[in-house]
Amino acid sequence: MRLSKYFWKTLREISSDAEMESHKLLLKAGFIQQVTSGIFNYTPIGWKAISKIKEVIFQEMNLAGAFEVNLPVNQPIDLWEKSGRSKTFVPPLASFEDRRGNEMVIAPTHEETATFLAASYLDSYRDLPFIIYHIQTKFRDETRPRAGLLRVREFEMKDAYSFDKDEEGLDDSYRTMIKTYENIFRRCGLDVIKVEADSGPIGGKDSSEFISIASSGEDTIFSCDSCDYAANSEKAEFFKLDADKLSGNEDIKDIETPNITTIKGLSKFLNLSKDKIIKTVVYKFSKGLISVSIRGDLDINETKLRNYLNEDPKPATKKDLENHGLIEGYLSARNIKISSILDDSIDIDSSYVTGSNKENYHLKNVIPKRDLNYDEIIDVSLAQKGFNCIRCKGFLNEKRGIEVGHVFKLGTGYSEKLGAYFIDQKGNSLPSVMGCYGIGVGRLLAAVIEARHDKKGIIFPKTIAPFQIYLINLNNESQEVLDKSNYLYENLKKLNYDVLFDDRNETPGVKLNDSDLLGIPLRLLVSKRTLSEQSVEFKPRDAEQSKLISIEEIFQEVDRFYNSIDT
């Protein structure tokens, strides 16, 4: 491509609205233009980068034996009513009425249509297993789009759906997709770690996220320093140390604690470490109030609580508490009429300080097993860095990252609701067992740039760079430079290299800066200076120094560069 004829300009200045490096670089390098909040135009070069990523995804998915399909953007709401997600999907579905008066949904994801397609195909166990996938535009009306391409409302997403006859089959498909994902991300030049994750509104049991580590990322993950356990903060479990707990069987006593309503304050007032105190928080949900008690040094993980309750817990208001005779700041699970959960950090045989449900008093010598009401003991605590790994007791490190892929074991929920049944060997009709696997393509591009850039610009890996070679003719007034750079351009094209030839009538500074900004892996430069030595300057984007290669050898040298396996 001759740059003088191409639809591409870089920007000297970008809006101060952009804060993330990937966002700034995508704008500055002329890849995207914002149309409205969370919705972007892609320029030819920006879309070309997206296409390269898609190409990697297609190759790896096909290699894994998955079949490409296309599922529609516009879908009848009926399918969503069947799956039960028409009202529960968050963010809410965007919809419109067609001219027949039917309500149509602009699809935020494609479980419903994928299952619908599978249901029409699926008759027998002989039809299983299979994986179908597509790359399609999805629309999600996020409350707060942000950070350029990282959190948007309309985006390209690769979605795959696996169908198996049983759990073991699903395990195989799930493993295959994980392997495929690892290949995709590696080929895109990203280091990702796989973490255990919460499945959120998609539903299902096992779920893993693929996280590209970046300090600017919006997800917090914990990984063990001595084994391979890793999980995001919503899901992370940890080993709860209970060293030197207080034992005893003394009677409960009131302690006067005027105006002391926080664990921190109480710990200081009594000169007692926080883990000897039980913290109680009351939440409101549809069936009523629920009290959650946890060791005072820990915090409640509301995602774990939501998964247990199957709905979003909301903190109870002061009024809710008063209606049940409870007092903010002095809550306790003793003698309460509402449901009660204990976090498993609490040792029910040990002695603790708790609230008293009376103003200005706490209780000591509280032995939960003897003195507290509780219905269930579960894990509802939030991990923190330095806590001990649930598997090996090593230490958990905290990192930030960008979620680039998410895989779920869905089970039979969708296949039951949408009728994706098959007949097994014994003649029974059974729902197929599903998994689903997503990659945000635009987000992946942003994550690659976030991970691979320097002060001057992007550093693309060879696999997904929008062009392979950035060729510059540095001195436009020299006929010899023009001739030789044209010669290189034509011959590189014949060798099937995708060359961006910067033949613009611009000054050297402009051309060099644009080539660094764009970050094509290899730059070739022809100038009066290089031609005085019958050579061409050869510079990989990530190399410190350029080198001069003679014109006879330049094609071999380029082949050598592109045949090396690294990205």
Add this chain to the structure above:
RNA sequence: CGGGGCGUGGCGCAGCUUGGCAGCGCGCCUGCUUUGGGAGCAGGAGGUCAGAGGUUCGAAUCCUCUCGCCCCGACCA
């Protein structure tokens, strides 16, 4: 949805406090010069100051409402 910020030629911004000719840089057009790290000189085009209403002799500037965008939080792939 709560808190904060912003909206002025194509892009980036100043001007607004204290009302009085619509400014700057970049880009763009023409000409000459220049050519290894975002060139120089000269000339030129381009603006309903987000929108509506109000106050005033006079509003980019003050008041009211509306719309849009960004950041933090909540929520979320």
